[in-house]
Amino acid sequence: MEVEVKVRIDSPAEMEKSIVDMGAYFLKEVVEEDTYFSHPCRDFSTTDEALRIRNGSSLTYKGPKVDMDTKSREEHIVHFDSEMEMRGILSALGFREVARVRKRRRYYRIGDVTISLDTVDHLGHFVEVECIGEYGECREKVMEVCEKLHLKEFIRKSYLELLLEKENQRGTT
Amino acid sequence: MEVEVKVRIDSPAEMEKSIVDMGAYFLKEVVEEDTYFSHPCRDFSTTDEALRIRNGSSLTYKGPKVDMDTKSREEHIVHFDSEMEMRGILSALGFREVARVRKRRRYYRIGDVTISLDTVDHLGHFVEVECIGEYGECREKVMEVCEKLHLKEFIRKSYLELLLEKENQRGTT
Numbered sequence: 001m002e003v004e005v006k007v008r009i010d011s012p013a014e015m016e017k018s019i020v021d022m023g024a025y026f027l028k029e030v031v032e033e034d035t036y037f038s039h040p041c042r043d044f045s046t047t048d049e050a051l052r053i054r055n056g057s058s059l060t061y062k063g064p065k066v067d068m069d070t071k072s073r074e075e076h077i078v079h080f081d082s083e084m085e086m087r088g089i090l091s092a093l094g095f096r097e098v099a100r101v102r103k104r105r106r107y108y109r110i111g112d113v114t115i116s117l118d119t120v121d122h123l124g125h126f127v128e129v130e131c132i133g134e135y136g137e138c139r140e141k142v143m144e145v146c147e148k149l150h151l152k153e154f155i156r157k158s159y160l161e162l163l164l165e166k167e168n169q170r171g172t173t
Numbered sequence: 174m175e176v177e178v179k180v181r182i183d184s185p186a187e188m189e190k191s192i193v194d195m196g197a198y199f200l201k202e203v204v205e206e207d208t209y210f211s212h213p214c215r216d217f218s219t220t221d222e223a224l225r226i227r228n229g230s231s232l233t234y235k236g237p238k239v240d241m242d243t244k245s246r247e248e249h250i251v252h253f254d255s256e257m258e259m260r261g262i263l264s265a266l267g268f269r270e271v272a273r274v275r276k277r278r279r280y281y282r283i284g285d286v287t288i289s290l291d292t293v294d295h296l297g298h299f300v301e302v303e304c305i306g307e308y309g310e311c312r313e314k315v316m317e318v319c320e321k322l323h324l325k326e327f328i329r330k331s332y333l334e335l336l337l338e339k340e341n342q343r344g345t346t
Contacts, residue, residue, distance in 0.1 A: 039266065041214030051266065061262040076261035080251040088249035089234040093212065093224065 003072045003138040004130040007151040012117055012125045015149070016106070019117070019127075022148050024110035031055075034101045036160050040094025050160060051095065056083035065156065072135065101159045112138070113145050120159050122166065127151065176245045176311040177303040180324040185290055185298045188322070189279070192290070192300075195321050197283035204228075207274045209333050213267025223333060224268065229256035238329065245308065274332045285311070286318050293332050295339065300324065 009015050020026070034052045044050060048064040063074030080086050101120065108115040112133065118126045129145050131138035146152075157165070182188050193199070208226045217223060221237040236247030253259050276293040285306065291299045302318050304311035319325075330338070 039213075042267070049265070051262075059262065061265050063265060074265070076258045076265065078253040078255055078258045078262065080253045082251055085249045085251045089224075089232065089251065092222070092234050092236060092247070092249065094215070 001066075001072060001135045001138065002075050002130060002132050003135065003142050004128060005142060005146060005151065006126055006128045006155045007146075007153060008155060009125050009127055012119065015125075015127055016117060018149050019108050019115055022110065022145070024108040024113075024115055027107035027109050027114075029104065029106045032101075032103050032105055034160075035097055036099045036101070037090055037095040038098045045161075045164075050158065052160075053083065053086065059086060066135075072139070099160055099163060101163055103159065110145065111141065113141050115145065115149075118159075120163075123159060123162055126155075126159075174239075174245060174308045174311065175248050175303060175305050176308065176315050177301060178315060178319060178324070179299055179301045179328045180319075180326060181328060182298050182300055185292065188298075188300055189290060191322050192281050192288055195283065195318070197281040197286075197288055200280035200282050200287075202277065202279045205274075205276050205278055207333075208270055209272045209274070210263055210268040211271045218334075218337075223331065225333075226256065226259065232259060239308075245312070272333055272336055274336055276332065283318065284314065286314050288318065288322075291332075293336075296332060296335055299328075299332075 032054055033056075034054050037051045037053075038044060039049070039051070042049075050060075050062040052060050052062075054060060058077055058079045060075065060077045065073050103118045103120040105119075106117040108117070112131050114130045116128045116130070118128060120126065127149070129142050129149075129151065131141050155162075206228055210224045210226075211217060212222070212224070215222075223233075223235040225233050225235075227233060231250055231252045233248065233250045239245050239247075274293065276291045278292075279290040281288040281290070285304050287303045289301045289303070291301060293299065300322070302315050302322075302324065304314050328335075
């Protein structure tokens with residue numbers, strides 16, 4: 001089980017200072033390009049699921065969120081050897097590409113908790129706090145980090161949802 | 174494009190002699206354990222498609238057959254790193270395990286053509302002749318090998334279909 005919260009921030013520089021001051025250490029910076037797919041006969045936007053290819057090398061399924069405030073959910077991931085073949089299989093089975101999300105992400109670690117400082121194309125800056133393991137224990141650890149970083153207004157929506165929302169707003173104005 | 178024919182045989186020993194006498198060389202012997210899945214909203218038995226995991230390490234999609242006599246069809250394959258995670262993704266997306274097919278297969282090669290001598294659990298002995306590449310060219314090469322081996326009665330059904338057929342017959346008698 002993955003327990004995860006997300007908060008929008010204004011200043012990544014200030015947040016980074018708070019993260020390091022708290023005792024977390026910098027892990028790595030990555031660029032993540034995600035391609036999201038729709039299901040052939042299920043509406044992922046209403047079932048709260050997601051299927052994506054990340055950086056052309058892994059396939060991830062995310063299940064519906066299981067509580068009211070965090071983004072905790074079932075998750076499965078496989079790494080594969082050919083993006084072209086993986087896309088061929090998905091397409092033949094009726095999965096369609098619906099959106100791409102691209103972000104620069106800086107990972108930090110403290111104990112069992114991973115913090116990521118994200119800059120998402122077309123959306124802005126965010127921080128995510130995550131722990132993978134037993135639900136109750138992870139929830140407690142994540143909340144402790146959030147308190148230290150003064151993170152309060154949790155966003156349950158995924159970057160995909162925020163991006164589609166923004167596109168829809170642009171479409172209706 | 175994969176051009177492939179299949180013929181039931183009585184004596185693998187005699188067939189092996191013919192294959193080697195023709196000039197083909199032995200490549201390898203493998204055991205293949207295939208798990209087949211149903212689609213969440215499409216009946217693969219009527220659309221003539223298949224999705225399977227082979228030996229816990231690859232995922233293959235096979236499209237509908239494109240001609241009347243051979244088993245030629247679109248095919249996509251990826252290799253992945255975790256069978257448990259792959260099964261988790263398929264299951265969450267609504268794909269269900271429908272059957273397992275296990276066979277011992279001896280591969281032979283002549284030119285661009287692959288010949289496999291199969292012993293399939295619960296089904297018996299078969300020989301398959303296959304070529305991957307441009308359709309017309311491959312078809313000709315496959316037919317030439319078939320003529321040399323006196324292979325005539327082509328079976329268009331997959332081992333999966335033959336196995337399900339046999340199970341249904343057992344169920345109705």
